[in-house]
Amino acid sequence: xxxxxxxxxxxxxxxxxxxxxxxxxxxxxxxxxxxxxxxxxxxxxxxxxxxxxxxxxxxxxxxxxxxxxxxxxxxxxxxxxxxxxxxxxxxxxxxxxxxxxxxxxxxxxxxxxxxxxxxxxxxxxxxxxxxxxxxxxxxxxxxxxxxxxxxxxxxxxxxxxxxxxxxxxxxxxxxxxxxxxxxxxxxxxxx
Numbered sequence: 141x142x143x144x145x146x147x148x149x150x151x152x153x154x155x156x157x158x159x160x161x162x163x164x165x166x167x168x169x170x171x172x173x174x175x176x177x178x179x180x181x182x183x184x185x186x187x188x189x190x191x192x193x194x195x196x197x198x199x200x201x202x203x204x205x206x207x208x209x210x211x212x213x214x215x216x217x218x219x220x221x222x223x224x225x226x227x228x229x230x231x232x233x234x235x236x237x238x239x240x241x242x243x244x245x246x247x248x249x250x251x252x253x254x255x256x257x258x259x260x261x262x263x264x265x266x267x268x269x270x271x272x273x274x275x276x277x278x279x280x281x282x283x284x285x286x287x288x289x290x291x292x293x294x295x296x297x298x299x300x301x302x303x304x305x306x307x308x309x310x311x312x313x314x315x316x317x318x319x320x321x322x323x324x325x326x327x328x329x330x331x
Contacts, residue, residue, distance in 0.1 A: 142331050145194035145212035150316040158323050165200055167193035179218035183250030184263045186214035191252040209331050210254040215316045217292030218246040224292045230282055233293035242272035247314045251322055255329045264318035266309030
């Protein structure tokens with residue numbers, strides 16, 4: 141059985157589109173970060189923590205069987221080395237979108253796959269460039285409510301697509317999971 145250690149509907153959609161069956165096993169892993177980590181190191185650490193936390197959950201321990209696989213992931217937006225996670229409120233989302241306006245940033249997603257004694261972890265990075273945004277465009281996007289549960293306060297798979305001038309790299313990584321890369325690892329494990 142494949143377990144997705146995430147409550148993200150976007151990750152669920154990506155795995156479903158890729159043809160995987162799975163159970164959702166969200167965690168409350170510690171997301172505090174030590175100082176000095178790069179954004180890519182941060183998502184790698186958080187993905188490992190989430191996978192480890194899922195493996196300790198009573199609901200997993202009571203059902204686990206040989207061959208089970210846990211997949212965890214974490215995504216952040218990196219603007220010049222600063223991490224933009226999920227905004228705390230509308231004002232925070234407006235600040236993030238204003239900071240991203242007309243600039244290039246990088247979306248990093250770390251992933252960790254636990255399969256028995258194996259721990260297969262990695263990270264993917266995708267460059268994204270925004271169009272310059274007016275205050276009215278930012279306000280209109282905020283009115284959709286879409287920015288509130290997404291790293292960097294936007295969703296490329298939703299209405300946020302109109303903010304993006306171009307990307308270089310894996311589109312699904314910007315959504316929240318480098319699904320092609322992860323799928324190859326899962327297939328190699330027999331999932």
